[in-house]
Amino acid sequence: MALDKGARDAGLTEEQGKALLWLARETIARQLGKEGREPDPDIAACLRDQALQEKRGTFVTLKEHGELRGCIGTLVGIDPIVEGVKRNALHAAFDDSRFSPVEEEELAAIEVEVSILTEPTPLIYATPEELLARLQVGVDGVIIRKGGQGATFLPQVWEQLPAPEDFLSHLCRKGGLPAEVWRSGTLEVLTYRVQYFEE
Template structure:
């Protein structure tokens, strides 16, 4: 788990990275951000960066698995959320003052070994995020998605399947389901105080 100070640093690093990238057109080095990073940022962690504008999603991309150091994953995810989310046009530099930055640090995903009938009981709303895999298809929804959208565990499983490009009932028909937890740090307002969000 990250401390509140580390969580604030994670969000600051994400924002600073986007600012530098939008103004200079190139990725900053993690140590050029001016943000003091503790040793936890050298650990390999999964992470997602979410951008919202006026309460609406503006970009969300991340590393589901701990495939790089936390600082590198935040850098890459922040730039991707701002400029490479295929659902949205790239963020403009002057738009950044209206955007709230959120960073979710993930635990290692673990396969839920349960029959389809038992699966919904294994999913804890507000605690678990989900990954559904079948063949080449894979979809992920963060832990905050279910409570923010009033989903129960069956809705959550179905929406994760659809995110993977599968039918909503793929989880009943043998798709693999993984769960993970996330620690969420976000700005209360654009470039404002950073809080840890709990559901």
């Protein structure tokens, strides 16, 4: 289990994180037709915590043998955390268009990660140089928007793309935009922090 060093203000405990990981995995397992397990008393108590009833953006990421297997989430809090985790666990497992749906025999090899987001805030900048300088490498989740297109990278993506120029170029391509459009100064950019837990 890991806590993004930039997001301690997200405020969940490791016990709450373990409960959310259990919830995500159990939700996927039940959808695959596996007999449901009852949570142990500590997990059940955590899932009732008021903190997990707050409306927050959530992402669920699935990896298999270290490779991405699905990642779906919401950037803003439209549901309580527990409901968002359940919904996004199902979407990550079965509805990520980049991958085929998860099958039952894969489940044991899949690692689950749950991310809880702070509210995105606009990043104000005047030049591409200022944009690069204001990004906090390894800390910021980044949203870009231009016209009707946009995309986001969670802070965890900095591990694969630690150079801000590469991070932004890949993010632009993910959003269906030219890789270098961030240099134009016309992108809307928002940032957020993440507290994440992994199995």
